[in-house]
Amino acid sequence: MDKVLLTAKYFDGELNANECLTFENNVRKDLELQEYLSYYAQINKKFNKHIAELLNGPNKANYRTMSEHFKKEELSFFWDNLWYISWVVVFVIAILVWSPWKTDLYKEYGIENVNIARSLRMTSFEDFDKAANYLDENKMYEAKLIVAKAYSKNPDNAELAIQYSSILLNENKFETLRLVLGSLTTSGDIENRSQANYLMALSYLKENNYEECANWLAKVDLATKFAKKSSSLLSVISNNDFQKPASIQIASVLGGV
Numbered sequence: 001m002d003k004v005l006l007t008a009k010y011f012d013g014e015l016n017a018n019e020c021l022t023f024e025n026n027v028r029k030d031l032e033l034q035e036y037l038s039y040y041a042q043i044n045k046k047f048n049k050h051i052a053e054l055l056n057g058p059n060k061a062n063y064r065t066m067s068e069h070f071k072k073e074e075l076s077f078f079w080d081n082l083w084y085i086s087w088v089v090v091f092v093i094a095i096l097v098w099s100p101w102k103t104d105l106y107k108e109y110g111i112e113n114v115n116i117a118r119s120l121r122m123t124s125f126e127d128f129d130k131a132a133n134y135l136d137e138n139k140m141y142e143a144k145l146i147v148a149k150a151y152s153k154n155p156d157n158a159e160l161a162i163q164y165s166s167i168l169l170n171e172n173k174f175e176t177l178r179l180v181l182g183s184l185t186t187s188g189d190i191e192n193r194s195q196a197n198y199l200m201a202l203s204y205l206k207e208n209n210y211e212e213c214a215n216w217l218a219k220v221d222l223a224t225k226f227a228k229k230s231s232s233l234l235s236v237i238s239n240n241d242f243q244k245p246a247s248i249q250i251a252s253v254l255g256g257v
Contacts, residue, residue, distance in 0.1 A: 004148040007036040109233045116166045125150040140171050158184055158192040165199050174203045194224040210237050
């Protein structure tokens with residue numbers, strides 16, 4: 001189960017005794033669950049003390065001061081490997097030059113927060129106006145918690161699944177997105193199915209997996225509103241070197257730097 005949904009169910013009292021015990025044991029070693037709990041602590045004072053006890057576990061980082069001898073060895077290592085460090089610096093520069101291409105591609109074909117917010121305001125679920133306002137302020141995490149709570153109670157609502165997945169996409173939570181969309185990509189209303197396939201494609205686009213992105217784009221029905229964007233993105237991917245391994249793409253950038 002998605003950790004956001006699990007946390008929401010925990011606070012709503014929808015977990016049984018064994019599930020609660022498992023959750024509280026896991027939260028002591030799961031940094032992501034700790035993050036969600038910390039947020040809920042801010043909006044639900046009733047649980048503040050209990051959350052503090054859960055988060056005050058043994059999972060804290062320990063630091064030690066390096067000896068002067070170790071520092072000297074570290075400095076020696078630096079000079080001995082200067083050639084390698086120089087190569088890494090050049091590689092990082094190439095990454096910085098190459099990365100904006102992918103970012104701009106998603107910016108052009110992705111789902112903007114303003115569109116997700118508009119969709120949320122058109123539905124009647126509790127606090128969705130508040131979630132839309134959070135998106136307007138680029139507070140993805142807060143908006144996600146509200147929509148996740150609604151989705152946990154209505155997992156068969158296709159429109160809600162798409163709204164939730166759109167937020168997950170912009171938060172780079174791809175694994176959860178693919179679980180949420182699930183069977184929606186192959187069944188149901190043609191518009192919802194095509195939008196689900198398009199969202200799946202965008203998740204792979206953001207992972208630089210252009211081959212898988214193209215496969216999902218090809219599943220978007222040409223009679224739907226996402227056909228134009230999907231066809232255009234598919235053409236861009238097919239007519240450029242996006243599907244080459246990243247090392248080859250970066251090498252070509254280095255050649256032009």
